[in-house]
Amino acid sequence: MKKTLQVEMKYANSVLNIVLxxxxxxxxxxxxxxxxxxxxxxxxxxxxxxxxxxxxxLALEALSEKVLNALEKPTKQCKRLALCVxxxxxxxxxxxxxxxxxxxxxxxRNGTLKVICATPTLAYGLNLPAFRVIVRxxxxxxxxxxxxPIPVLEFxxxxxxxxxxxxxxxxxxxxxxxxxxxxxxxxxxxxxDGEPEDILSKLAVEPxxxxxxxxxxxxxxCNSEERLMxxxxxxxxxxxFQNTERLEEIIDRILGYLEDWEFIEWSEDGKKVxxxxxxxxxxxxxxxxxxxxxxxTCMKRGEVKMIRDFSFLQMVSYTLExxxxxxxxxxxxxxxxxxxxxxxxxxxxxxxTMYDDDYDEYVKSIKTALFMLDWINEVDEETLLEAYNIxxxxxxxxxDLADWLLYSSEELAKLAKMQGLIKEIAKLRVRLKxxxxxxxxxxxxxxxxxxxxxxxxxxxxxxxLEDVKKIDxxxxxxxVGKAIAIDIKKQVGIELRDSHIIVKKGTRKGQMSLHKYxxxx
DNA sequence: GGACGGTGAAACTTCAGGTTGCCTC
DNA sequence: GAAGTTTCACCGTCC
Numbered sequence: 409m410k411k412t413l414q415v416e417m418k419y420a421n422s423v424l425n426i427v428l429x430x431x432x433x434x435x436x437x438x439x440x441x442x443x444x445x446x447x448x449x450x451x452x453x454x455x456x457x458x459x460x461x462x463x464x465x466l467a468l469e470a471l472s473e474k475v476l477n478a479l480e481k482p483t484k485q486c487k488r489l490a491l492c493v494x495x496x497x498x499x500x501x502x503x504x505x506x507x508x509x510x511x512x513x514x515x516x517r518n519g520t521l522k523v524i525c526a527t528p529t530l531a532y533g534l535n536l537p538a539f540r541v542i543v544r545x546x547x548x549x550x551x552x553x554x555x556x557p558i559p560v561l562e563f564x565x566x567x568x569x570x571x572x573x574x575x576x577x578x579x580x581x582x583x584x585x586x587x588x589x590x591x592x593x594x595x596x597x598x599x600x601d602g603e604p605e606d607i608l609s610k611l612a613v614e615p616x617x618x619x620x621x622x623x624x625x626x627x628x629x630c631n632s633e634e635r636l637m638x639x640x641x642x643x644x645x646x647x648x649f650q651n652t653e654r655l656e657e658i659i660d661r662i663l664g665y666l667e668d669w670e671f672i673e674w675s676e677d678g679k680k681v682x683x684x685x686x687x688x689x690x691x692x693x694x695x696x697x698x699x700x701x702x703x704x705t706c707m708k709r710g711e712v713k714m715i716r717d718f719s720f721l722q723m724v725s726y727t728l729e730x731x732x733x734x735x736x737x738x739x740x741x742x743x744x745x746x747x748x749x750x751x752x753x754x755x756x757x758x759x760x761t762m763y764d765d766d767y768d769e770y771v772k773s774i775k776t777a778l779f780m781l782d783w784i785n786e787v788d789e790e791t792l793l794e795a796y797n798i799x800x801x802x803x804x805x806x807x808d809l810a811d812w813l814l815y816s817s818e819e820l821a822k823l824a825k826m827q828g829l830i831k832e833i834a835k836l837r838v839r840l841k842x843x844x845x846x847x848x849x850x851x852x853x854x855x856x857x858x859x860x861x862x863x864x865x866x867x868x869x870x871x872x873l874e875d876v877k878k879i880d881x882x883x884x885x886x887x888v889g890k891a892i893a894i895d896i897k898k899q900v901g902i903e904l905r906d907s908h909i910i911v912k913k914g915t916r917k918g919q920m921s922l923h924k925y926x927x928x929x
Numbered sequence: 930g931g932a933c934g935g936t937g938a939a940a941c942t943t944c945a946g947g948t949t950g951c952c953t954c
Numbered sequence: 955g956a957a958g959t960t961t962c963a964c965c966g967t968c969c
Contacts, residue, residue: 443944445958502946528945547956549944555955562945619949694949729949737942797943805947815950834953853954 413581419457422585423544427454427523431496435539436516439525440566442545442558444799447499448488450544451525455495458522467520468494471511478507480860483790485799493521500526503799505789531565541570541582546595560604611645612655614662615696615728621662625672626683626691633663633681669701686823693816699727703817706756707826715829716754717784720836722777724813726757726770730806733772734779734796741771748774779803780810784839786859811840847871854899861888876900 415429423439430437439454441447460468476482476490489508492498498512498521513536515521530536543566547555571580584599586592610616624630630639636659637652646652663681666672671687674680683691690700706723713719724730736744748771752759757773760766779796789800798806818833835849842852844859850872851862865871868887870879877900885893894904 441957443957445943449958529947532946545957549955551944555944558945692950735943739941809949812948812950819950831954 421453423450423542424454424457426542426583428457430540431458431522437523437540437542438538438569439542439544441525441527442548444501444503444527447501447525447527451492451497451499454523455492455497458495458497460496468496471515471520475508475511479505479789479800481788481790483793483800485793496521497523500524500530502529503801505800528562531569537569537572539580541566543584546584560599560602563599564604609645609648611643612658614658615698617658618662618697621659622666622671622687622697623691625681626688631680631682666697669697671697689819689823693819695816699729700820702727704820704824707817707821707829709756710829713756714754715832717836718751718777718781719754719756720814720833721780722773723756724810725776726773727813729813730809733769733776734798736771736775744771744775747778783843786843786845807840811837854896856892856895864888873900877902
């Protein structure tokens with residue numbers, strides 16, 4: 409249903425006017441934009457024009473405080489979000505730390521926050537409806553063509569957030585922004601009255617096909633090329649494109665690769681195919697066989713090269729799985745390149761020539777690995793954001809991917825009997841998970857101890873589990889807090905009760921000192 | 930005369946997002 | 955290609 413809506417045009421910014429109108433109606437709004445920066449900037453523009461009062465203001469003040477201190481140390485992004493939240497607006501995108509994302513979502517659901525400016529993250533897999541949905545951007549940067557219109561399906565996904573049936577509201581509004589009459593007509597034609605795109609099969613994309621071909625062989629569902637073709641002939645891809653010739657060609661080529669990489673082997677008569685032990689593991693790990701082979705090749709080089717933490721970090725950074733990589737600015741290109749030269753003796757991947765298409769990606773992989781190296785040397789999120797322009801949420805996403813690839817590398821190293829590397833990778837994974845230096849590894853084995861508490865303990869001369877056993881419970885409580893102290897002691901086999909540690913008011917104002925009262929069994 | 934702050938134009942950057950594994954000293 | 959951010963020159967104000 410199309411409807412005419414009158415909104416007071418107080419400012420030149422249409423989004424702002426519509427949002428203010430929504431607030432006047434005591435309703436909530438979602439604003440969809442095409443980039444993280446835009447989401448932040450739009451939320452700031454709105455926040456600047458809204459002044460909450462009374463109870464609302466108090467609740468938002470508290471919320472702002474919570475958002476600000478969600479991380480170890482507030483980043484520039486945290487401060488920006490906290491400032492917006494004070495006015496009842498927020499931004500939401502994949503660069504937000506998961507804790508903050510959750511806070512924003514929950515606060516919008518319970519009505520504390522009135523406006524969220526978001527990238528498409530919010531439209532998918534998240535039930536967060538609002539009275540009004542404002543779709544500000546209908547174009548998005550998509551290389552190599554530049555700005556291009558978003559799919560109709562995505563537009564519908566946005567609009568689907570309008571109206572809150574769960575709250576017994578049977579009405580909602582979705583609004584697009586057009587600057588001219590022509591633009592308005594185009595939007596009506598393409599998005600409002602238009603048909604959504606057909607759904608296309610992605611099966612013919614090689615990395616996906618490679619993975620499926622190997623897995624069908626590994627689980628012994630297919631043991632010949634005929635069986636494979638029979639299987640793929642029944643897929644949506646074959647149904648959609650009618651002829652399977654192209655598919656047959658690709659499968660043939662893939663079987664060739666898989667054999668070269670020693671993931672499959674043929675029977676003597678060349679009719680039956682089966683997965684090797686290595687191939688089975690690759691399939692279980694859900695690895696793209698291409699990546700698996702790349703990792704193995706790199707690690708073999710590791711037997712003759714110098715091994716550093718950087719070696720493995722760069723190895724996983726240069727996989728397809730980790731893309732898109734951190735971008736290298738013109739002003740920092742030289743610096744990254746010189747780091748690359750300096751570290752070349754410990755880099756396991758093959759450096760492309762400067763004229764290779766992939767050279768830029770390679771330089772980016774160096775920067776990405778440098779960021780991870782900083783992380784495991786306890787650089788905080790604020791500094792990472794400044795130095796690498798990577799947001800806390802993106803940090804987590806990259807680290808999770810790197811961990812998965814390192815785990816896979818470790819498993820492949822086991823099968824390939826590369827003993828020397830296994831331990832190094834395992835250590836690196838723990839450091840990557842916590843963002844901690846090697847000296848903290850013994851303490852990180854404890855539950856509820858991450859980089860922050862481990863570092864605090866280390867500074868207080870508690871360096872391993874023996875020290876944890878020996879340390880006076882009161883002292884430990886002073887470092888990590890009472891509850892955690894009891895928990896940690898329990899983990900090293902010492903049972904303490906709450907009454908064993910008493911809190912005594914210190915002499916200095918605002919300071920508490922804890923004293924041991926008695927020792928556990 | 931110098932420190933400081935506000936302003937605006939030009940130069941420079943950057944551009945959505947998600948799934949996969951597991952027991953381990 | 956467009957929006958957002960950073961940089962820098964310029965100007966006025968205050969001490």
